[in-house]
Amino acid sequence: MAKIIDGKAYAEGLRGRIGKAVAALMSEHGLTPGLAVVLVGEDPASKVYVANKAKQTVEVGMNSWEHKLPADTPEKDLLALVEKLNNDPAVHGILVQLPLPGHIDSTKVLTAISPAKDVDGFHVVNVGKLSTGQDSLVPCTPVGSVMLAKDVLGKLDGLEAVVIGRSNIVGKPVAQLLLAENCTVTIAHSKTKDLPAVVRRADLVIAAVGRPEMVKGDWLKPGATVIDVGINRIERDGKGKLVGDCDYASCEKVAGAITPVPGGVGPMTIACLLYNTVKAACAAKGIPQPEM
């Protein structure tokens, strides 16, 4: 039976350390990190995410601003708000919640965010810095996934890592982080041939596909560590249920350690957003980043 990687507990501990760092930044440097979140429209899932982000931001002692705009907001008005936040010295992190309504060009909006305040790590400048090994703001879910892998495995040097999925949000940045940790990284995707054979090579599997319970236990090398990023809502026994991209029941019998869904990678994302906001605030003030 695999060890269960408790992302909820790890995220709680991380938020506690962030709270302590924020208190020290206030008392020693008069700095209160601040995060502005922009929501356009009424997408129910996005509303829940934004509310949770704001709540957890306040809980660790940081400033939080929520900008809620109607779904028919013209692109130029959103760009004007981003520009205003870019120029506001109290705002250290800007997050524009995706997806944006169809009439708005997401790439244009994400590129308008100052790279120094891009706490989602989606700006091309931060993507370029990550891929060239420079210090940067890195997407939150990949950072959280690698934190959990390191917590259970210690050093990742030399491990065979297989990342399933090549999105800009998860797959590609997590692969870059694993490369920086000296893993031998394979990125698998929808056109990969014989995916089970590729996955079977892995000491560390990161699944970020968006297909419920796709990865089966008999795809795994015995003892492999499985980080399941997928969050999929399915109907089972007449009830709604959240499941990952890995078939937990069969994978936990073969894996050495595995993240559950929910309670694995999911809680890490907001904690890492707060982490990135502290990092951005310290960089803006020209002071070293505290231990978190």
Ligand code: NAD
């Ligand atoms: P995406 O749809 O952008 O990318 C999915 C990737 O999976 C693609 O690169 C595609 O090539 C690959 N893929 C699709 N079908 C495949 C197949 N049959 N075999 C192999 N690869 C296949 O999705 P995403 O944004 O990267 O998200 C992936 C999953 O992670 C989703 O379930 C999403 O909900 C979840 N997610 C969770 C968090 C979180 O925990 N907070 C954050 C982001 C995404």
